[in-house]
Every structure is written in structure tokens, then in C-alpha cells.
Amino acid sequence: MIRLGVPSKGRLMEQTFDWFAARGVKLSRAGSDREYSGKVEGAAGVSLVLLSAGEIPRELAAGRIELGVTGTDLVREKLAGWRSDVVEIAEMGFGHADLILAVPACWRDCETLDDVASIARDFRLSHGFRLRIATKYHRLVRAWLSEQEVADYQLVDSQGATEGTVANLTAEAIADITSSGETLRANHLKIIDAEPILRSQATLFASRTALDAETLGPEMARFLDQLGLAA
Ligand SMILES: Nc1ncnc2c1ncn2[C@@H]1O[C@H](COP(=O)(O)OP(=O)(O)OP(=O)(O)O)[C@@H](O)[C@H]1O
């Protein structure tokens, strides 16, 4: 049996259902909106597992689901060596979001990453602690800032409503995903002028363990073929 993990709510779930429906596979919730079990029609040997988008990377890595839909941002953040745990089967063309660094819009002399680096140096000298960047993407932000040779900062954990942390005085800057940019604007933040830390979109992943499994190999190949994909 191929276990297919799909986000359990919101637009990501609905667009995933639409994506599979367009390929002849009907996914649906088994019961009410609050019941997290699902049904698959149009594909034999496949079961639907509704999960938090954030847990799908770990479930794939552990081999508890064979296929899973989630954002590339979550896979790269949550799985240190993601390439050895999962295989990207198909980008799905929705759930586009950029992981960016943003600072208060009123920081007029702060436009580029070089500006951030020099403000961060001054900040430490004048405040006695490092400039705080709120994020839930610790691994990705740390790796990116280190590549860009920015060192005078500290990350503060924010698992939601990250854009609010600056007004709440718990951080000076944020690193979060943005799509329309409305949340940033509403919270008086501006994006630092640089390539995004990561461009993310919803992607169908396979667990590497599952792809390698001899028994599941043919079943998986058949299902991917039905979707018009190859492993
Ligand atoms: N505004 C947005 N526009 C497009 N994609 C988004 C947006 N917000 C989040 N995403 C994407 O959706 C995916 C799920 O995001 P998130 O972790 O916020 O999920 P969630 O539904 O809050 O999860 P959970 O069930 O754990 O609460 C991520 O891959 C993210 O990149």
C-alpha cells in the first residue's frame, strides 16, 4: 500500500486535491471537515493520510508515508540532509512563497544585506546584544546568513505571526515566507533587496526508503506513471 500524505487543511489541501483530480485521482476527506482521514478513488493500492504540512517531511524521512505533498521550504528546513531522505517527484505549481529577510520600513538607510550587516555590527556595540531576527526557518536562515558573511545577529524563535514580533519589540527583523506581501506591508516591514533565501512551492515528494524498497518499487512506478510522472 502506498501511503500518500497531504496537508490536512486550507488552500494547500484543496489545491492538492485539485491537482490529483486533474490527473484522474479523486482525494477526499472521509467524513466531516474535522475528521483527518481520507479516501482515494481512481487509484488502486493508495491510501490518503491527512497531516500537518510541517510534519510531512519527517513522516517521509521516517518512511511512515511513501509519498507526501508539502512546501519545499518545509522539507529543506526540517530535514538536514533532505536529498538523502526524499526525492522531489514534481513541482505542483501552487503554494508559491519566498523566504525573505525583512526590516522595519522606517529604516531608511537599510536596503541591502550589506546595510543589514553594518547595522547589525553597530547594533551590538550600542545595545550590548545582537540584533534579533524572528523566524521559524532557523536552519535555512542561519545557512544563508553565514554564506553572506553576516554574523552579528541572533535568531529568536517565532512559530507564527512572525511579522508582529517587530512591533511587539521581541525582534528587530524577521525572516519568513511571503506571497502577496500584504502581511509585510500591514506590519510596516520591507524586504531586503537580495535574492530570496529560498523560493518555495508545493511539491510532491517520495520517501527515498520507499523508492528503494523492492516490493513497493513496481506499485510506486505504476502510480507515478498513472499521474504522468516518473521517479
Ligand atoms: N501565504 C502563503 N502563500 C503561499 N504559500 C504559503 C503561504 N503561507 C504558507 N505557505 C506555504 O504553505 C506551506 C504550509 O505552511 P505552514 O507551515 O504555515 O502550514 P500550516 O498549515 O500553518 O501548518 P500546520 O498544520 O503545521 O499549522 C508551506 O510550505 C508554506 O511555504
Ligand SMILES: O=P(O)(O)OC[C@H]1O[C@H](OP(=O)(O)OP(=O)(O)O)[C@H](O)[C@@H]1O
Ligand atoms: O505575503 P502574504 O500573502 O501576506 O502571506 C504571508 C503570510 O502567510 C503565512 O502565514 P500564515 O497565514 O500561514 O500564518 P502563520 O503566521 O501562522 O504562519 C506567512 O507566515 C506570512 O505571515
